[in-house]
Every structure is written in C-alpha cells, then in structure tokens.
Amino acid sequence: MAKSVSRSKRIRVLPGFKLTLGFTLFYLGLIVLIPLAAVFWKTTTLTWPQFWQTITMPTAMASYRLTFGASFLAALVNVVFGLIVAWVLVRYEFFGKKIVDALVDLPFALPTAVAGITLAALYSKTGWIGQLLEPLGIKAANTQLGIFIALTFIGLPFIVRTVQPILEDLDPELEEAASSLGANRWQVFWRVILPMLTPALLTGFALAFARALGEYGSVIFIAGNIPMKTQITPVIIMGELDMFDYGKATAIAVVMLVVSFVLLLTINVLQWWTNRYNTNNLA
Amino acid sequence: MTPAATTFHTPHHVVHRHTTSEPPFVRRALIGVALVFLSLFLFLPLVFVFTQAFAKGIGFYFETLRDPNAWSAIKLTLLAAAIAVPLNCVFGVCAAWAIAKFDFPGKNILLTLIDLPFSVSPVIAGLIYVLVFGAQGWLGLYLNADNPHFPWLQNWLNDHNFKIIFAVPGIVLATIFVTFPFVARELIPLMQAQGRSEEEAARVLGASGWQTFWRVTLPNIKWGLIYGVILCNARAMGEFGAVSVVSGKFAGRRIRFRCTSRRFMTTIISPAHLPWRRCWRFSRSSRSA
Numbered sequence: 001m002a003k004s005v006s007r008s009k010r011i012r013v014l015p016g017f018k019l020t021l022g023f024t025l026f027y028l029g030l031i032v033l034i035p036l037a038a039v040f041w042k043t044t045t046l047t048w049p050q051f052w053q054t055i056t057m058p059t060a061m062a063s064y065r066l067t068f069g070a071s072f073l074a075a076l077v078n079v080v081f082g083l084i085v086a087w088v089l090v091r092y093e094f095f096g097k098k099i100v101d102a103l104v105d106l107p108f109a110l111p112t113a114v115a116g117i118t119l120a121a122l123y124s125k126t127g128w129i130g131q132l133l134e135p136l137g138i139k140a141a142n143t144q145l146g147i148f149i150a151l152t153f154i155g156l157p158f159i160v161r162t163v164q165p166i167l168e169d170l171d172p173e174l175e176e177a178a179s180s181l182g183a184n185r186w187q188v189f190w191r192v193i194l195p196m197l198t199p200a201l202l203t204g205f206a207l208a209f210a211r212a213l214g215e216y217g218s219v220i221f222i223a224g225n226i227p228m229k230t231q232i233t234p235v236i237i238m239g240e241l242d243m244f245d246y247g248k249a250t251a252i253a254v255v256m257l258v259v260s261f262v263l264l265l266t267i268n269v270l271q272w273w274t275n276r277y278n279t280n281n282l283a
Numbered sequence: 284m285t286p287a288a289t290t291f292h293t294p295h296h297v298v299h300r301h302t303t304s305e306p307p308f309v310r311r312a313l314i315g316v317a318l319v320f321l322s323l324f325l326f327l328p329l330v331f332v333f334t335q336a337f338a339k340g341i342g343f344y345f346e347t348l349r350d351p352n353a354w355s356a357i358k359l360t361l362l363a364a365a366i367a368v369p370l371n372c373v374f375g376v377c378a379a380w381a382i383a384k385f386d387f388p389g390k391n392i393l394l395t396l397i398d399l400p401f402s403v404s405p406v407i408a409g410l411i412y413v414l415v416f417g418a419q420g421w422l423g424l425y426l427n428a429d430n431p432h433f434p435w436l437q438n439w440l441n442d443h444n445f446k447i448i449f450a451v452p453g454i455v456l457a458t459i460f461v462t463f464p465f466v467a468r469e470l471i472p473l474m475q476a477q478g479r480s481e482e483e484a485a486r487v488l489g490a491s492g493w494q495t496f497w498r499v500t501l502p503n504i505k506w507g508l509i510y511g512v513i514l515c516n517a518r519a520m521g522e523f524g525a526v527s528v529v530s531g532k533f534a535g536r537r538i539r540f541r542c543t544s545r546r547f548m549t550t551i552i553s554p555a556h557l558p559w560r561r562c563w564r565f566s567r568s569s570r571s572a
Contacts (some may be wrong), residue, residue, distance in 0.1 A: 013483050015492035020381040024393070027374045031460055032399055035411035038421060042414050081320045088317040092310055100318070106325050108514055109556035110332075111521030112405075118328045121335070128327060153324050185305055214404025217523030234406040234524065241528060246414065253407045260402040267402075268395050 039257060042250040054251040063233045064255075070144060070232075071212035074151035075205050082159025083201065089160070090167045104160050107153055112217030119150050120222040142224030147232065150218045155208030162204035166197060166274075199274035206267045210260060359454065363526075364519040367458040371515055375466025376508070380500075383474035384482065394471070400463040408460045409528025416447040453529035461522045462515045469511030470504055477503055517556045 043051060054060070088094075089101050107115065123130045123140035133140060140146045170193065178188045216234040223230045233256055240249035304310070337344055378397060382390060400408065414420050422436060440447075447453045481503070485495040501508075 013486050014384050014479065014495070015486075016380060016496075017385045017387075020377040021385075021387070024374065024378040024381055024397075027370075027377075028393075028396060031456075031463060032396070035415050035460070036399070036403075038411055038414040039407070041421075081317070084313055085317045085321060088314050091304070092314055094314050100321060103321070103325055103329070105556065106329060109517040109521070110328075111523065113523040114332065114521070115328065116523075118332050118335075122327060122331055128331065129323070149324075153328070156324060185309075210402040214402070214407070215524075216404065216406050217521075234404050237404075237406050237410065238528070241410065241413070246417070246419065249410060250414065253404075253410055256404055256407060260404070261399075264395060264398055264402045268391070268398065272391075 036257070039250055039253055042246065043254050046247050046251060050247075051251050054248045055255050059227050059231065060233070060236055060252055062228045063231050063236050066144060066147065066230070067213060067233045070147045070151055071209050071215075074148055074155055074212055075209040077152055078155045078159045078208050079201055079205050082156055082204065083163060083197070085156075086160045086163040086167055090164060104157050107155075107157050112154075112215070113221070115153060116150060116218040116221035119153060119218065120146070123149065123222060141222055142226070142230060144230055146222035146224075147219055147230060150222050151212040151215060154215055154218055155212055158207040158211065159201070159204035162207065163197060163200045166200040170196060199270060203267060203270045203274060206263060206270060210263045210267065213259065213263070214256065359451065360520055362451070363455050363458040364516055366455050367462055367519045368512060368516050370459060371462050372466050372508075372512055374463075375468075375470050375511060378467045379470035379474045379504075380496075382471055383477075384479050397464050397467050397471075400460050401468075405457075405461055405522060405524030406528055408525040409457050412453055412456050412460070412529050413448055416453065418448075420448075422447075448529055454526050457525040457529045458519050458522055461525050462519045465515035465518065466508065466511035469507045469514070473504055473507040474500075513556050 046054070085104065089097065089104075110118075120141055121127050123133070123146060125131065125134055125141070127141075130140060138145070140149060174192055174196075175188050178192045179185070183191065214234060216232075216238070219232055220235060223232065223235075225231050225235050233252065237249045237252050237256075240246075240252070305313070378393075381387075382393065416422050422433060422440060445452075447456070481499050482495050485499045486492075490498065
C-alpha cells in the first residue's frame, strides 16, 4: 500500500510521461506497425496452397540457403576478426590507432550502393584485389564468395562497437587475480575474459546476422544475381515487384519478416542478459 | 605443503611476466592481423572510392556535380534526410524520456517494437509502403469501386492529386522507416544508466519540466544524441534498397544516376560521419576522470 503510494508520487515528480509515451506510440504505430500489418493483410489474398507454393519454389529455396549461409558465415568471421580488432583498439598502442578507430564506422557511413559498387570494382577481374586473386583461380565478383565479402564488410562495425565498451570497462583486477593464482595468459583469456565478453559477442553476432539477412544495396552489384546461384532473397522479392506480382512478393517477405522477428527477440533477450551480467559484475 | 609453496612462488613469476598483457610477439601479431583484415575490407574500398571519384581530375568531379540529374538526386537525398532525421530525433528523445524516466507495464515489448525496423530488410521496408499507398493498397489512388478501404481518405488524396508511391513522400517515408531506431537506440541505454535523480533534484528545486530537460538532461545526453543523429543521417543518405522500391525502381537509368551522384557525395559527406564516436568517447572519459 505504502509502496504503491510512493511509487505514484515518484512518477509525478517528472513531467511529460503521457506526452512522450503518447507521441512514441502514435509515431511507432503510424510509421512501423500499421504498414507492417499491411504485409500480413496482403497475404490473406493468397490461398494457403498458393502461399506455400510461392515460398517453396526452387529459386526461393535456393535464395534462402544462400542468404542464411552467407550471412551466418560472414557474421561468424566478423566475430573472430571483430574481437581481434576491438582487442587491439582497446588494449594496445600503435601508430594511427585513432584513425583506425574512426574508420571502423565506415560501413555505417558509406551509402550501401556505393559500398556495393566499390567492392564489385575492387574484386572484379581487373580490380585491385581481383587481379591478385585471378591467378589463384579464385573468382569473387558474381559468385557466392562476393556476397560473403559484401556481408562481412557490412557486419564488421556491429561486433566491434558492441564488444569495445565491454572490453574497456573490464576490471583488470580479475585478470590480475587469475594470473596471480597461476593461470597463464591464454588461460586468463579463455577462462576469464572470454566468458565475460560472450553476451556482447553473441549480441554483435545477432545484430550483424540480422543486418546481413536483409542487406540489398551492397550485395546486388557484386553478386551478379544469377538465379539459383547468386540470387539473395531480397532480390527475389524485388523481381516479383518488378512483375507487379505483389502477392508473391509479400509471401516471401512474410518468411523473411518472421525470421527477423525471431532474431530480434533473440537480440533483446541477449541484451537483457548482457545488462544483467554487467550489473552483477558491478555489484 | 605443496599448495603453500606454489602460492608463494607464483606472484614472483607473474610480476616478471607483465600479468595483464601479452608477450610482444603476440601483440604485434594481433595488431598485424587486425590491420590486414581492416585494410582488405575497409581501407582499400575507401581509397578506391576516392581515387575513382578524382580519377579524371578535380574539374571533371565538379563537372559531374553540375549534371542536372545528379544534382536533383543529391537535392532529393538531402531533402529526405532533412525531414527524416529531425523527426526520428524528436521521436528518439521522447521514447528515451518515457522509457528511461518512468516505469510502466509493457516496457520491454515497446523496446522490441522500436528495434523492429532495424531487423526488417530495406526491400520489405519499401514493400510495406507500396502495399499501403500503392495502386491496390489501403490508401491507393485509384479507387477500386468494388473494394474501397477508406473512401473519404482516398477521395481526398485523389482530389488533391497527392502522390506518395513513386514520388517524393514515399522516398521520405521509406527513409524514416529505415532510420527509425537509430537515435532511440543510442539514447535509451544512456538515459537509463544516468538514472532519474538529477532531474528529480531539479524539479524539487523548482525548475519547470522544460528547464529540467534543457538544463539537466540535454547536457548529459548531448554526445549520445549527436552520435545517434550522425548514424541516423548516414543511413538516411545511404539507403538504397527501400528507396529504390518506392521511387520507381523500373527506371534503371534513374537509379544509376542516383548512384553516381551518391558516389560523389560520398567523398564529401561519408568521411564527415566518421570522427564523432571518438569525440563522444573522449568526452565520456574526461567526464568520468
């Protein structure tokens, strides 16, 4: 009783709750929720067999495999190298460190289409990197390797920027304690530091994976978009839209939306876990 | 006896081994791996963009900017960002205020919903507005006699000849959707970490709501807000997929013009987005010091 009274008074100390929450919900509904509802509404114009046939057609199935596979691999590679980059940026001093730190945001800042065109030109037969790979028999442009490269480019800052703050706030006393108890450096990293970074690494992985699944602008230029081989799912949706087949486009969009909802829930659970982990450490 | 002996010996070893750092060769190897990876994926593309943009000389570069098609695309991009960024900024501050300063049921669901546009593919972001405002959508311009969804609104749009899809409002809407969570995502954790006590103290000492916000909250969240706006703006200017769905992707030529103009814009505008995180972190560390 007393608790609820003090709580309601506490709310009244600061003004603007109704205004800000009201605007938040109004804007969220108008921009996000109502338009998203349109997707699910549109699928009701298809019968269940039509819907099933559309989402399981061979080109779509091939595109799911490619999109998920390439996004997963790219996010995985980014976890390893992103951790190394974050580690080097936090722990070591070297020439040009500040510039490197600022440049990590480049994939956020570069327009996606520009990133796509640039990567396609770099990895083409005559490009700077492509001509080095050519004698080795490796083709990047218009292959699945190219898609993987573009998705790695897009995902890198997510891992670095999620891990970096956690690594900065890590208490050195824990490492000192571990090594004074006889652990070698590798054991300290593997048994003390890595477990504390795991929630952040998983969050970064999920963010990079989610972004890579939907990525369009930076992939299409390097992918070549050959059906069954290098066609990602957003390109399939785009193709159906080009033919004004909104029903089919929407059906495939629903598959992607459901996957992104699941991923989003995972990310939020992971972030909640990270926060709890940190507050426990501080306390 | 043995355990006692080991505990006695270890600190001695440890002090000599620099307990909280790696041997120099490991350090150099890690820096090397990081730099090689970054130069393959980040530096080379950046250098390449610049050399391509200026390959035919500075004169040619500005000549291209004078191309009316490129110029109109640049103006359109700037316009979309100029509308989307302030709106999402106001939304981000409102959402962060409501979520960080008050307790209410369903907060976690609201947080998840705010993140939603982040994990939705840009192509789908464009598609949803086509489904709402397109010819056969809820608010389509061409009233289907057998299937009108909102007759008065559709009539009004028809009468005023207000086009949304394949026109500027559609591009602005898609840009708003794609950049929706950026400011809120930066501000919510920041304001949650700062707590409510400073604002409550200001209120108890007689400050009005606005005074509290301008004099107490805003200075505290300034750098987080700036970084959020920078990320929001970068994405708003760089979005391609969502915009090409709502802007009439069929005109392949137009898209290509947009690309060239953006590529040139990139050389000026994208680098301007980069140093801000550094500033923010610097200000944070100087505050805590």
